[in-house]
Amino acid sequence: MKNGEVFSWQHGNRFHLSVDGPQFFPRILQRIDEAERSVDIELYLVEDGLCAERVIASLVAAAERGVQVRCLFDGFGCLKLGQRSRQRLRDAGVDLRQYNPLRLRLKFRNLHRDHRKLILIDDTWCFVGGAGVTDEFWNPQQPENHWHEVMVEVSGPLVADWRRLFETQWAQCLKRRVWQMPLPQRLPKIPARPDVRDGAGRVAYAAARQHRDILYSLLRQLRRAERRIFLATPYFLPTGRVRRELMRAARRGVEVRLLLTSRNTDHPSIRYAGQRYYPRLLRAGVRIFEYRPHFVHLKMVLVDDWVSVGSCNFDHWNLRWNLEANLEAVDAQLSAAVAHSFECDFEQSREIDLQRWHARPLRQRMYQRLWGLLDRLVINIFNRSG
Numbered sequence: 367m368k369n370g371e372v373f374s375w376q377h378g379n380r381f382h383l384s385v386d387g388p389q390f391f392p393r394i395l396q397r398i399d400e401a402e403r404s405v406d407i408e409l410y411l412v413e414d415g416l417c418a419e420r421v422i423a424s425l426v427a428a429a430e431r432g433v434q435v436r437c438l439f440d441g442f443g444c445l446k447l448g449q450r451s452r453q454r455l456r457d458a459g460v461d462l463r464q465y466n467p468l469r470l471r472l473k474f475r476n477l478h479r480d481h482r483k484l485i486l487i488d489d490t491w492c493f494v495g496g497a498g499v500t501d502e503f504w505n506p507q508q509p510e511n512h513w514h515e516v517m518v519e520v521s522g523p524l525v526a527d528w529r530r531l532f533e534t535q536w537a538q539c540l541k542r543r544v545w546q547m548p549l550p551q552r553l554p555k556i557p558a559r560p561d562v563r564d565g566a567g568r569v570a571y572a573a574a575r576q577h578r579d580i581l582y583s584l585l586r587q588l589r590r591a592e593r594r595i596f597l598a599t600p601y602f603l604p605t606g607r608v609r610r611e612l613m614r615a616a617r618r619g620v621e622v623r624l625l626l627t628s629r630n631t632d633h634p635s636i637r638y639a640g641q642r643y644y645p646r647l648l649r650a651g652v653r654i655f656e657y658r659p660h661f662v663h664l665k666m667v668l669v670d671d672w673v674s675v676g677s678c679n680f681d682h683w684n685l686r687w688n689l690e691a692n693l694e695a696v697d698a699q700l701s702a703a704v705a706h707s708f709e710c711d712f713e714q715s716r717e718i719d720l721q722r723w724h725a726r727p728l729r730q731r732m733y734q735r736l737w738g739l740l741d742r743l744v745i746n747i748f749n750r751s752g
């Protein structure tokens with residue numbers, strides 16, 4: 367894979383959406399248990415616990431029966447994966463690499479993280495989505511307690527492109543400066559959305575500031591939206607361009623709905639900072655839903671029948687520092703499943719309207735002001751430093 371390469375659409379793929387850990391983890395484990403040649407995993411969050419215990423047991427069993435198992439974990443995201451677990455994997459012959467382990471001398475470059483969530487099994491299956499291997503996503507003893515997340519299982523020619531993305535990062539993370547791809551001379555040309563109903567899929571990715579086809583592709587879809595835009599993210603700090611396109615779409619009559627976190631979140635400060643965007647969005651006609659039953663961790667967008675799902679929160683932090691990867695798809699069955707998932711979630715959410723917004727308590731206003739100011743300050747500092 368060349369630096370800055372943009373993936374084309376691949377046809378003839380099959381997709382299966384699984385909602386929440388209790389659905390997708392057993393499916394992933396079954397595929398790993400059936401693997402014959404290789405299992406390759408690239409993940410941000412991996413932590414000791416019951417979920418990791420099950421995944422490690424399957425990986426160890428696969429390695430011991432001769433399957434090549436490679437794990438690329440983010441150096442920050444896997445800090446809570448203990449030495450015992452790592453040794454267990456290594457003893458079984460699993461090849462374990464870390465992306466950008468934390469080091470004092472790296473200073474701000476420690477912020478570069480591999481945020482992708484990708485599991486490849488043989489050259490047959492690929493799981494893409496927003497999950498990590500932690501008990502928050504799946505606790506086999508308490509399956510009802512989980513973060514709300516999705517994974518899509520992909521089979522077909524597209525799996526080869528996911529493999530190319532993985533192989534590139536697998537090789538690159540041995541280099542000293544893993545974050546340092548050259549900045550592109552011009553913006554990548556995003557392949558046009560295919561004029562088909564089924565089976566089309568594309569790998570969209572980001573590599574810090576150096577490559578952002580995942581963002582440009584979203585912006586293009588938002589600009590062309592005709593009927594609906596449903597967007598879910600746990601950390602709602604969208605770039606200015608994303609916000610503007612959402613508002614423009616709503617003003618021209620597109621149904622724009624956001625699925626965001628309620629108080630049920632792991633980072634209340636980010637929720638407060640993002641809420642400063644609510645009034646303008648609401649005035650433009652964007653509908654905002656805060657999901658209550660669980661922490662909504664999923665990163666998923668539906669624009670008409672175009673789907674994008676994966677690791678990217680489409681916020682300025684992710685897009686500045688992280689490696690990200692999303693599946694883009696045009697497939698009637700997948701978009702129906704995604705639309706259904708959104709509709710169920712909207713029903714279990716509290717819709718925020720302007721009246722409710724203006725009646726919010728003073729304490730909430732103060733937190734919003736404080737975290738909003740801090741967020742803006744940090745963006746300005748980094749934007750000035752280039």
Ligand SMILES: O=P(O)(O)OC[C@H](O)CO
Nearest residue numbers: 410411481496600632679
């Ligand atoms: O970075 P994300 O979106 O995968 O979420 C990770 C967890 O929220 C860390 O607290």
